[in-house]
Amino acid sequence: MDKNSWHYLAWQNECQGWLELGRHNLGPGAFQVERVGPWVCAWGSGLAGQGPLGHQWLLYEDSEPPTALAKLLPPARPGRATLRLPPLSDPTPWREALKAAGLHPLGSDVLMACPLGGQTAPALPSGFRIGPTQTALERREALEVVRLVFGDPPGLTEFFSPSGLVEQYVLRAYGLVVSAAAIWPFSQVAGIYSVATLPKWRNQGLAHLLLTAMLADAQTRFPLAVLRTYDDLVPMYGRLGFRSVGRSERWSYRGD
Secondary structure, three states: OOOOHHHHHHHHHHHHHHHHHHHOOOOOEEEEEEEEEEEEEEEEEOOHOOOOEEEEEEEOOOHHHHHHHHOOOOOOOEEEEEEEEEOOOOOOHHHHHHHHHHEEEEEEEEEEEEEEOOOOOOOOOOEEEEOOOHHHHHHHHHEEEHHHHOOOOOOOHHHHOOOOOOOEEEEOOOOOOEEEEEEOOOOEEEEEEEEEEEEEOOOOOOOHHHHHHHHHHHHOOOEEEEEEEEEHOOOOOHHOOOOOEEEEEEEEEOOO
16 A cells, blocks of 8 residues: 555554554453554454454555465454455455455445645534533543444443543533544544434534534644545535545454
């Protein structure tokens, strides 16, 4: 991969983010994260291992499929896993090797990037406020919105947004936290994660307001914002200035 390309920076933000999160805490619901050859392996422990994510394996460095898979399979720990690949110029050798190893395709996600510079903070309606969390209570309120929206088991939301490492932003409407999102400040770019709006506040453009404000703040510190998303959300992020820069394939593995 071209180390100056936007898709490389987007992928590195996520891989390095996993490694940093793994170093930061090992509380309930956390993953144990380590490098295994060219992989970043996030081993689910406790509820994390039994939850919707299972184990997560991300290809961190260029490697030939047989060599890379020999480092990983059979895995050090049993259970269900999702293997994720970076954008590849020719994914065919990987697809053939993964199928031969017994993995099954799960689809792919879109990597997007937005150059920062020139963003303007949005004008907010009366009674609305946007900004980074300032207190432990405000952070807990933000994480509760994320937990409710994504249905995380106990401890998982905190794992993905530890205080002092990940920046948590909130949108308040008349004092109530109704939308939240995080910045992963890794690989020298701003990774946008865990964008969540309470159900009864959706379809009012609140996520757009929140992310517009976050990008305006981020431009003073980062040259680029990145994210990984699903196809149906690409138009929303496109309106914020994000562009599709590649796809990350997901593959399923089930160990004994």
